[in-house]
Amino acid sequence: MGENDRMTQVEKAIIGLRGLVMSGEFDAGSRLPEVALAERLGVSRTPLRQAMDRLVSEGLLERIESGGCRVASFDLDDINDAIELRGVIEGTAARLAAERGVDAEVIADARGLLARIDEGISGPNSVDFDLYVRLNARFHDMLAQMAGSDLIRREVDRVCRHPLASPNAFLRGQEIIPDFLASLVRAQGQHHAIVDAIEAREGARAEALAREHARLARRNFRFLRDADPRLATRIPGLSLVTAQ
Amino acid sequence: MGENDRMTQVEKAIIGLRGLVMSGEFDAGSRLPEVALAERLGVSRTPLRQAMDRLVSEGLLERIESGGCRVASFDLDDINDAIELRGVIEGTAARLAAERGVDAEVIADARGLLARIDEGISGPNSVDFDLYVRLNARFHDMLAQMAGSDLIRREVDRVCRHPLASPNAFLRGQEIIPDFLASLVRAQGQHHAIVDAIEAREGARAEALAREHARLARRNFRFLRDADPRLATRIPGLSLVTAQ
DNA sequence: TGGTAGCCGAATGTATACACTGACGCGTAG
């Protein structure tokens, strides 16, 4: 990986540790040993501890009073709250974008992006899943910026990074769900509606739509959870979910 | 300071650095020298850098691409956005509390707290300002917990810690405003209404009230800004505000 | 005289060494 050279040790530790925790390498609630982890990630303890601070603020780890960190565990309520929060924050971004207005060019960009998603999911019968995931993430990024506020953009990014509430969380693996394509179509319909509302300066509608849009994540999660227990070890983050 | 013994070096650095920055010791946009700061705060560079990470995530500092941190600067839009965000988050806490319901005991506690505030501001003619500030903070803490979600509570705490959007930000110094007491009375009226709405399970109303309640901070800030430029050096955080 | 290249210094990012606290185990006494 050539771009590893430009990656600082802290980023390396953040990405590596996040990947390890999400993959279920450590049981939920287990304490993370710093020295062993540092060696495993190929960094020293200093950047590793910075990475741990970061993951604590993301909610993926919890600090232990007596020292150190443990892997967080989530129940259904936690996930629903995180999804609710994302809906609220993205809803605010959409509302502010509508109220404050955005350049026609930005609207056009968003429409272009949505057109590409339309193509992707209305193909013959095989959906380019990775493409959808990538474009979906980009759409939510665009939404974050449309309010024209750095603070709002940062906050949207934050809640979208939440391991169990990101727009693409639990999207991989959905292939097994029968009407999974219908779910994508529905989500995409909401994307269009949100952009419409922003363009029409309908703040309340944009906010409500974005909130409801986040709710799809609940369905996705429940489907996946009920589908097959064996998936828990294959879907990133699913191993951190406790049985209510 | 007896409890300084139990305070970790990182907390010491966080509190000290936050105080230094808020006091206007450093100009907005100026780079923070680590070695000098560490010596001044009586800690080593390691906990100081952790504190800087924390203040970056709080928005008080900004990371510089080439390395190090600088003091953030805020214009009116930044402050309005931060206040808006707090209103949205606190509004969500209020709405969820109403929708999910809270124990009668908690409602009673909140009422008791509000009664103490009522006493404080309806006294003869002198208002116990520090008392109001403290009880106001406690009320917002209680609100954060009422949703019954750790995630929501943490997020409310986060946005309330934002230097320029906290419920008590720019409250000190308001004594000079003629109808400042009227402003407190109005805020207190909203406190009561929020609790009423939560008790009555009126989620939408609770949310709207909490949002509007945050808007009072805008007025407070504008009053203070227009009042007397000399105050800038005495009100914590005001020195970080640029002239639009 | 202005601009550029190269070097030097300072300050950050990282690694490592040290200190101290909390936990586990072993031994002894009741």
Next chain:
DNA sequence: CTACGCGTCAGTGTATACATTCGGCTACCA
């Protein structure tokens, strides 16, 4: 046999030492 106390040690929190990079200054050339 159990319970309490002490000692050891693993592991975190903190300090310091090292390396690397960025910025600034000077000197030289056009």
